[in-house]
Amino acid sequence: MSSTGFHGLEVHGDIAGSQREKGSCSVTLVGLAILGGWLLGCAGCRTLPAAPLERFEYTEPQMGVPFRIVLYAEDRARAEAAARAAFDRIAELNAILSDYDSDSELNRLCETSGSGRAVPVSDELWTVLARAQELARQTDGAFDVTVGPYVHLWRRARREQTLPDPGRLARARAAVGWQHLELDARQRTARLRVSRMRLDLGGIAKGYALDEALKVLAAHGIRRALVSGGGDLAVGEPPPGRTGWRIEVPPPEPAQGPTRFLLLRCAALATSGDLFQHVQIAGVRYSHIVDPRTGLGLTNRVQVTVIARDGMTADSLSTAISVLGPERGGKLAAREKAGLLYVTAGPGNTGRWENRHFRRWEE
Numbered sequence: 001m002s003s004t005g006f007h008g009l010e011v012h013g014d015i016a017g018s019q020r021e022k023g024s025c026s027v028t029l030v031g032l033a034i035l036g037g038w039l040l041g042c043a044g045c046r047t048l049p050a051a052p053l054e055r056f057e058y059t060e061p062q063m064g065v066p067f068r069i070v071l072y073a074e075d076r077a078r079a080e081a082a083a084r085a086a087f088d089r090i091a092e093l094n095a096i097l098s099d100y101d102s103d104s105e106l107n108r109l110c111e112t113s114g115s116g117r118a119v120p121v122s123d124e125l126w127t128v129l130a131r132a133q134e135l136a137r138q139t140d141g142a143f144d145v146t147v148g149p150y151v152h153l154w155r156r157a158r159r160e161q162t163l164p165d166p167g168r169l170a171r172a173r174a175a176v177g178w179q180h181l182e183l184d185a186r187q188r189t190a191r192l193r194v195s196r197m198r199l200d201l202g203g204i205a206k207g208y209a210l211d212e213a214l215k216v217l218a219a220h221g222i223r224r225a226l227v228s229g230g231g232d233l234a235v236g237e238p239p240p241g242r243t244g245w246r247i248e249v250p251p252p253e254p255a256q257g258p259t260r261f262l263l264l265r266c267a268a269l270a271t272s273g274d275l276f277q278h279v280q281i282a283g284v285r286y287s288h289i290v291d292p293r294t295g296l297g298l299t300n301r302v303q304v305t306v307i308a309r310d311g312m313t314a315d316s317l318s319t320a321i322s323v324l325g326p327e328r329g330g331k332l333a334a335r336e337k338a339g340l341l342y343v344t345a346g347p348g349n350t351g352r353w354e355n356r357h358f359r360r361w362e363e
Contacts, residue, residue, distance in 0.1 A: 053224065053240050058083045062090040063206055064100065065230040071217060072224035072239060082220035086213040086227065093212060096124050097205040099148060099198070106199055110148070113175070114195030118182070121190050128201055128208055128312070129183060129190060135316050136178035138332065143320035144178045144292040148198025154290050154297055158279045169295050171196075176292065203289075207270060207315025210234035214311075234268040234311040246363065249305055251343065260341070261363040264307065270314035272322045273303035289322050298322060300344065304329070307339030307361055314338070326353040333357070 053072040056079040060067055069086055073079035098104040105125055112119055121129070132145045149172035153164040164172075175196040182191040192199075206229050213227045214236055226235040226245055238244045244263030249271075251259070262269070274287035279297070286297030304322045308314035317338055321329030326342045330353060333340035339358030344351045 054079075055239070056080075056083070058087075060087050062087060063094050063098070063209065063229065065206070067209075067213075067227065067229035069213070069217070070226040071222045073222055078220070079222070082217050082222045085220060086216045089212050089216045090209045090229075093124060093205070093209045096122055097128060097201050097208075099151075099200050099202070106201065109190060110192065110198050113192035113197035116191070116193075118184060118187065118189040118191040120188060123188075124208075124212075125190075126183075126188050128204055129181070129199075130185070131312055132201070132204055132316065133178060133181060133183060135320060138335075139320050139324060139328075141178050141292055142323040142328075143203065143316060144176070145199050145201055145204070146176050146178055146181055146197055147290055147292045148200040149173075149175045149196065150290050150292065150295040151200045151202070152198065153295065154288075157281070158286075158288065158297075161279060161281055163281055164295065172295060176295070203272075203319035204312055204316040206230045207232050207234075207268065207311035207313070210268065210311035210315075231272070232268070232270045232311055232315050234314075235264055236266055238263075238265045244361075249341065251303075262307070262361045263363050264361055267307055267361070268309070268311040268314040269305065269307050270311070270318040271303060271305045272318035274298065274301060287322075289319060291323055293323075300325070303341075303343045303345065305339075305341040305343075305358075306333065307358060308336060309338075326351075330355060 053074060055070070055072055056076065057068065057070045067087065067090055069083050071079055071082065073082065095101065096105045099106060101107065105122060109119055109121065129145070132143070135143045153168055153172055157164050175194050175198070180192065180194045180197060182193060210227045210229060210232055211234060214225060214234055217225045218236065224237045224239060226233070233247070235245045244265045247262040247264060247269065249260040249262060272289060274285065274289070277288035279286050284299055285301065286299055289298050290296065291298050302322055304318045306314045306318040306321065308317060313336060317333065317336060321332060321340065321342065324332065329342060330340060333355060337357060339361055340355045341358050342353040
């Protein structure tokens with residue numbers, strides 16, 4: 001049995017009652033390492049009859065990161081068909097939600113900023129924007145998908161290892177603010193009220209893609225499945241004969257304490273922090289996560305792990321709580337009935353907060 005680290009998380013594969021499959025004509029089959037996470041409403045989660053199921057694992061680049069699917073199926077043909085359909089769904093969502101693809105629906109919407117036009121949007125884009133605006137209201141803008149102008153400047157700052165020009169930062173600030181995004185629920189339209197607005201769904205889109213991939217797998221009769229991508233993880237029913245997917249959550253630094261193990265089923269898990277993505281500028285360590293209040297990367301050296309009812313919730317909460325901090329973030333997690341592990345790192349600044357919702361998933 002093997003395990004693979006992924007953005008500070010490891011999931012240990014259970015191979016009882018399964019065998020390793022080799023090769024695939026449509027997607028790449030990889031080793032036994034798996035990752036885990038809580039599907040929206042625990043869709044499709046019910047007691048399943050015993051059946052001779054085999055374990056299959058596939059990986060494919062999607063949304064700029066490796067996406068991995070682990071599933072249990074009766075045969076290779078069914079496994080490959082289900083995995084191919086799930087990857088195709090993720091690619092379809094990327095064409096809608098990407099801020100990198102100039103032809104994406106999201107970027108076409110951004111091109112209308114300041115025009116006064118209310119633009120009809122797809123069901124997928126509406127679902128993500130509506131959830132994002134709900135969270136923006138709950139967090140007073142600590143989670144804000146209109147942060148795109150800041151993100152553009154911060155990406156350049158990380159490449160050049162220098163802080164953004166104050167003048168450019170001020171101009172970007174004029175185009176940032178969740179209140180500038182107007183959604184009409186009846187007409188299913190979005191209006192970007194201010195010129196040069198850019199939406200960035202990096203803190204929510206991958207979680208939504210995980211949810212949708214699991215739905216596609218379920219539609220193909222595959223309910224014992226796991227999908228991971230970009231540090232976000234989501235699972236349906238556990239492997240045969242097991243009560244959950246076993247997930248290892250190591251501390252952000254070796255001295256931070258022992259490794260934790262979780263057993264998840266019909267759940268999603270996301271981790272945010274600067275453990276892998278950070279930059280040193282003038283002696284200060286900045287995260288890749290941009291604070292919507294300043295336009296700069298966070299400097300609080302945290303690792304936030306959230307367990308939630310679906311991937312979109314886990315993904316967005318982990319980002320929001322990274323900005324909010326443990327006190328306000330803990331209250332937000334409690335309202336959402338989400339598990340939270342909040343760890344600070346760094347010299348003279350270590351601490352750990354967790355709630356009862358997190359502890360209930362411990363092995």
